[in-house]
Amino acid sequence: EAQVTQNPRYLITVTGKKLTVTCSQNMNHEYMSWYRQDPGLGLRQIYYSMNVEVTDKGDVPEGYKVSRKEKRNFPLILESPSPNQTSLYFCASSSTANTEAFFGQGTRLTVV
C-alpha cells in the first residue's frame, strides 16, 4: 500500500530537549515536504526536498532542520524545541512538483 509514515503520532517534550520526527514514503517520490498546521493558519511549509541531498527552506524554517540522505526518508529535527513549536506536523511526498501530494497521518507535538 502506498503510504507516508510518520513517527511518533504524539509527542510531549520539554523545552530544549532535541527531538526527531521521522518520515518515510514507499512510492519512490522525488519531492518531500514538512508542514505545520496551526488553527486559523492552514498548513505552512517548513522545509522541502527535491531529491537526495537537496533541501531548502520553506515559509517557516526557523528552529527546524532536515536531512535527505535516502530517497525514502526525510526526518524533521528540532535541535532545541520551544513552546511556540507546539503544533501538528505533516510530512508529504509527491512524484513531481505539481502532482498530488500524499500526506502522513500527522505528529502532534507539545513542547512544555
Add this chain to the structure above:
Amino acid sequence: AQSVTQLGSHVSVSEGALVLLRCNYSSSVPPYLFWYVQYPNQGLQLLLKYTSAATLVKGINGFEAEFKKSETSFHLTKPSAHMSDAAEYFCAVSADAGGTSYGKLTFGQGTILTVHP
C-alpha cells in the same frame, strides 16, 4: 508568489443541502489547484485537482470544483450534503514558475464544514 484565501472559516449546512466552499487564489503563473479534506485525527486526503485540462473538475465523494480564471476562483461544491462530509477542507495552489517548481503547496486557512441532521 502565490496565495490562497478561503472565505469562511466555518460553514454549516443541513443534510441534503448544497455545499459551497469558497476559494480564491493568487498566482503569477498558471496554477495547479487542489482541494484536500481532513477528517478528525487524520492526515489530508486529496478530493480533486485542476491541472489545466477541463475547468470543471469532479472529485471523490460527489464533490466538484470549477476553475474560473477571470474570477481567480476554485470553489468546491456538492449538491447534497451528507453527515459523513463533516470535516475540514483546504484549498491549495501550486505553481510552476519558469521551471523552478519544487512541490510546494500553498494552503488556505481551511474551512470547517458542519452538517446538521
